[in-house]
Amino acid sequence: MIQVKDLSKSYGDRQAVKKLNFTVNKGEVIGFLGPNGAGKSTTMKMITGYMAPTSGQVSVSGFDLFEDPIEVKKRIGYLPETPPVYLDMTVTSYLRFCAKIKGVTQEGLDGAIQNTLNKTGLDGVKGRLIGNLSKGYRQRVGLAQALVSDPEILILDEPTVGLDPKQVAEMRNLIKDLKGQHTIILSTHILPEVQASCDRVIIINEGEIIAQDDIRGLSNRMSGGGHLKIKVRRLSSQVAEKLRELPGVKESLTTGNYIEVKTDGSEEVIENISSQVVGLNAGLLELQVSTLSLEDIFIQLTGAPLTGHSVEVQK
Amino acid sequence: MKNILTIAGKDFKNLVTSPMFCFIAALCSVLWSFTFLRSLIMFAENTQAMFNPGGQTPSLQMTVFLTHISQINLLFIFIVPALTMRLIAEEKKLRTYDLLLTAPITATEIALGKFFGAFGAVLLLVLLSALYPLGTRLITTFSMAPLFAAYLGVVLVAGTYVAIGVFASSLTQSVVLSVVMGLIFNLFLWFLSQGAESSTGLYMTSILEHLSIGDHFMSYIRGSIRIKSLVFMLSCMGLFVFLTQRVVESSRWR
Secondary structure, eight states, X not given: OEEEEEEEXXXXXXXXXXXXXXXXXXXXXXXXXXXXXXXXXXXXXXXXXXXXXXXXXXXXXXXETTTOHHHHHHTEEEEOSSOOOOTTSBHHHHHHHHHHHTTOOTTTHHHHHHHHHHHHTOGGGTXXXXXXXXXXXXXXXXXXXXXXXXXSEEEEESTTTTOOHHHHHHHHHXXXXXXXXXXXXXXXXXXXXXXXXXXXXXXXXXXXXXXXXXXXXXXXXXXXXXXXXXXXXXXXXXXXXXXXXXXXXXXXXXXXXXXXXXXXXXXXXXXXXHHHHHXXXXXXXXXXXXXXXXXXXXXXXXXXXXXXSOOOOOO | OHHHHHHHHHHHHHHHTXXXXXXXXXXXHHHHHHHHHHHHHHHHHHHHHOOOTTSOOOOHIIIIIHHHHHHHHHHHHHHHHHHHXXXXXXXXXXXXXXXXXXXXXXXXXXXXXXXXXXXXXXXHHHHHHHHHHHHHTTTSOOOHHHHHHHHHHHHHHXXXXXXXXXXXXXXXXXXXXXXXXXXXXXXXXXHHHHHHHHOOSHHHHHHHHHHOHHHHHHHHHTTOOOHHHHHHHHHHHHHHHHHHHHHHHHTTTO
16 A cells, blocks of 8 residues: 655755655554654655655555655545644634545535544534634544545544543544544554554654564563562562462562562463462452553663653653 | 635635735725825816816826826735735644645645635725726716726736735745745835836846836836736746745755
């Protein structure tokens, strides 16, 4: 569906994107993960035809972006970081304008607009000026704009940034609902977001792909090689010792109120540990599989902490 | 074609329904009501005082309308950049430009759409200004043909200012800079004729004279439609729309 070959972009001396190669298949939801300034937005802008790469090729549904930019743009719905909304227009008139310039036919216009309003839950505010809507609603209007021509591909640049937790959840649900109908590329610097919505992740840092993985692989990476933290009511060294004897357990230590266990990361071990703790009648209060943050994964992948601009990682 | 109309329609509607446009239109009509009436009364007094049997009476066209239309032109030099300033500059600033650049439309369609949208709004102002001479028709008779020629000149000159304004707006993100640039471009085009007067070289003088929009405009006000002036102003519009198209297109390559 989307093929990216040796895509590079430099701004003067600074190379923002270095020779990216990846493919996106039809119907997939791809997460673009990376810290701020990693080149996510730049890559997305290049795929949408908003800016030209310094070198490299992009083809979408068999059309080359540079030979047939119009054909490619017809197939892409793009939600930039800042929703591109006209504050002095009403939601309906804005969507009407978007639908028209995206080539929706006159007959299909009303249907397309109503459909989009329903999908994005904007029906209740359709007559209001976009300038008077909250940030969450504006973001939805932005998404509606990307959806209105029913494109095959959706490219969403940090769709949840700056929203409150409730709006973030709503946005994620919206994206989940769109799964299956569109091929989606989504960029974010927030790990759980990728887990919530994507099939596959591409992790980039400093303009280079440092890992491509499906969501299971990412989860395994995130499980941090099987670190467990256990809290019990009756803490004794005996519990830790018993756990150490289990197959697959590498280490078991009592630190503070917790027992920290290192395992080989398989699910059976976790199951055994939990039944063991319960069997010992120690009074299991908490058992958590500690997850790695984006930063930890980066350290794991690159052997170096995150570089680039300020890094905000939601732990 | 459809895309041009869509963009033009949106910008026309947004411009005309904006409070700024209504305010400008209202202020213009206040000014014109004052000055037009004054020059009309002066004209009436002069013709009565002037007892000139058999001789030529001063025409309405060359006195009242000429003043009126010169004034429209003067106002437009300042007003048109104010109307066009937001067209592209603000799209850039509010990031709605992303929408236009990622939609399946060409840079030419964007440039033409913006031009026609603003041109439509300015034509409304032209129409407003035409009410004054047309209203004069109610109280006296005069030849309409020179007036039409003069108004054709107004439309062409307004179109040139619009094309310049859209171009200025495409160059920057700042609406203030855009309005200042538009204004200076307009004034520059207007002041070229002064360069022609002071220039000594024979060729230079004639080149500058041809380039000065003032000379072309004056021939229209006097009631003559000259093909070379028509071609000049249309190519001015074409040039600046073309330049706008290049600027829009170039944003993809930067």
